Amino acid sequence: MKLRNSIPRGRVLAPALAAAALMSGAGSAIAAPVSTNLQFSCPFPLIGEQPISAEITADIPTNAVVGTPLPAFAVTAMTLVNEDSRTGLKLVGSETVEGTAVNTNQIITAGRTVEQTVTLTIPPSPIPSASGPFTVPANGQAPEFTFTDQDVGNAEIRVGGLTLNLVARTASGDIAPAPIGEITTNCTLLAGQDNLLQTVTVENDTVETPRLAVNRTDVAFGNVQAGLTKDETVTLSNTGNAALGINSISIAGTNASAFMQSNSCNTIAAGASCNVNVTYIPDGEGPQSATLTINSTDADNSSVDVALTGRSVLAPVPEIAVTPGSVDLGRIQLGQSKSAQVTISNNGTDTLLINSINVAGQDASEFLQTNNCTTVAPAQTCAIDVGFTAASAGVRNAQLVISSSDPENAEVSVALTAEGYEAPTNELELLLSLAGSTYIKSSDSSLPLTGSIATLLELASGTFEADLNVDPTVGHFSIKLLFSRLKATANVEFQQSEMTTGSLVNGKLTANSHLFIKVPKVQLKLFGLPIKVGGGDQCQSIQPVDITLTSKDGSNFSPATGGEVSGVYDLPPLENCGLLTSVLNQFLTGSGNTIVLTLTPEL
Incomplete structure (x- = not known):
């Protein structure tokens, strides 16, 4: 436990001496020896607050002159480490101790208070194997200080707090085990002490000096x-x-x-x-x-x-100058462009001829340049516009190469840099299942509907595109054939002709879908036997069915919970359905058809 009591004591002494040295040995003032003993309190791992005693001695002049810098002063302190501390260090395999001590002192004058920071270095110091105390050196410099007119009068130099940064190392150079290996502690000066180190009389320099x-x-x-x-x-x-x-x-x-x-x-x-x-x-x-x-x-x-x-x-000579020496267009969102200007100046005495201006290098094709540079008179300029369009993510580099008639600098290269980046997505992908039915008015019948809709929702605008997939279904109808009415079964399929589009704003969903209706098979039972009466691979509506679906008012449709949508639509006539195409059109086409669907998110 005495290990940290002994080592910090030495570290206190060093910065305290540095504070004393701040004002010593400067100018023509006669230095006066001062000495004081101060008590500090330093918190350490495991053992808590420990009292530290520091004996401070220094030679500090009692007079100073305004405007004359007091030079930096070298400080050396020898710290005595006792036997108990040596034994504690050896117990964890320490062979050397090193670190720094930072002391904050105050110079208090008639017009201000100035804090001075003094840092001392504790070089790697061997820890002897033999029993007994040993010494550790600490070296540093007090900073230079200059008094001003506001400091005229008596100035007090007082010792303040300090911070210790200590490191103990093993023979291999590794830091010794915690908590002894590395220690940082902020020490405070105990109250009730006279921390005055010296009083300096500051006088005004009346000597007039030209500079x-x-x-x-x-x-x-x-x-x-x-x-x-x-x-x-x-x-x-x-x-x-x-x-x-x-x-x-x-x-x-x-x-x-x-x-x-x-x-x-x-x-x-x-x-x-x-x-x-x-x-x-x-x-x-x-x-x-x-x-x-x-x-x-x-x-x-x-x-x-x-x-x-x-x-x-002997003769007029052109002299090229190009600014800037490099162009960094920064980060550019994919699909966006950015440009900058490069200026060519003629600092010579003859007309500068611009032979060529090209973009070269690894990514030259991604940079463009335009210019009005052909000849540049003395003291005149011309401009080159350099542009970049971000086509893909990543950093791109090239060189703008300018060839001219400058005899000493015929070719000048300007580095070009840009970075393309993909804008953060503001879209939400949703997959919703659909279930419901559609009512066919012409045949007074219904078709069950199932399927899914994959949606990409733009969150900022509330608009979306969707891929609508409606499963094949089967409907039952009554067909009037000659003088009889027969029950028929029709297989119905749906083929999306274009993407579904729409919007979801303030809980109101609107979707516009476009589907071909296909009827591959229609059959009825005659005398108990199934008979195909129409349909086929080419049997479909002559044009897409346009269906607008909307959510119910006040239902607050949500991507998280889904909801119900409905709509009214027209069924166009069928074609390529065989000899009974006209018959099929009687019960599968017409206006006033309705559809009701429930959309449910698939999480």
Whole structure:
């Protein structure tokens, strides 16, 4: 149990020293040694809250100056681990201990409170086999800190809480068994203690200092035709709090004569700026370079160099530039299209000829490009429109290849990327069984009906398409033949001519179906013997039967429970049914026929 009491104690000492070091050894202030002993409470696995004592010593200056950074300060702490802790570590096979300690301290001034975080590293430290205490080092740096005008007066440095992250490892390098192997615990400073480490007197720096800032470190003029010139500007700024004197501005180097500068920079007030105009005067052919040097009264940065480069060309030269360098059209829903624009610019001095623009690469066929690019005058542009239509899911890649008359960059490739994706489905597939009957008015008889209907319902709109399958059935009719009325039996089949369509909105179902009526067999009994009197493979209605079915008002038809639908329809005449076709039409055709069906979901 003492294992976690000893190890955290050492980790507290290290970050506490880091906090003390935050203000030590900086500037010209004389450091003063300080020392204090603080008590912490740290929660650990199994053993709960444990008191930890830390002896803190450091050298911290008692004075500081506004605006002068206090540099980072290296911290080293040696932690003594006692025999009981060593024994506990060895019991689980530990050979080394390592980790980090993160301490949060406060710097409290007249105008603000600043939290400072100090992280110390505990390197892998061997745990001896011999009995007795041993030491573990911890190393880190306190961060740099700068006081401002609002901090003038007395500033207090106080020690705060800390977080320990400890790891014990076995000889193989593996983390030791839990709960000792890895420990993270947040420790708090016990109340009622004086956690003041040092009081620092912060004074305002009244020294006026000029500071030189230059807006660019190099000036590239690019290709310039011999006999012509090109101008660029370099801006000098004074970021200090006193006037900055510009002692000299000059150009030197291999091709100094190819560059010229002019300026009005003598004295730059605090916060002000001035411009240096640099002119490139190319001569001959080839690259040319020099250095623009600014000398000033900035004591810390008295001389600043700016590199000057250009290329002299004997004749006008085109120079292609293409933006953007790559095109990612993103994710596109299947069947949808997206486009982007690529711009060709001519940064040269001669007309740029566009020889060809093509799409190449693995998926080139899926990208399209159109353009108005044939010739591009100097300082002008033209545009290429790149489009993609998602035909299938997945990422597609290609390259837009541009060939031109640029002598140094004759071919430029722009990477093209797009991804097709399938929109999330908003459809519901339903299979419903149907059962019911249809009443044939002309023969005052009914046909029993069974079958199924497979439906694809669009949830957003409430519309659907369905595949209607009505089972073959048998009907019994009375046929008037000559001067007698005989009982007949007819086999009836149904053939869907097109998909059933309809809607289901607010519990109201409407369906439009289209079926051919087929009568393959009709027979009657004469003198007790069955006699075929019509029908056949080609016997069917001359056109599809159009049936509109609707649910009852107020019945609230639901895909989950089904419901009853009904309708009224006309039966067109039959054809190709043999010599008795006209007889069959007497009892199987006509208007005023009704149908009632119950639709039940098949779950």
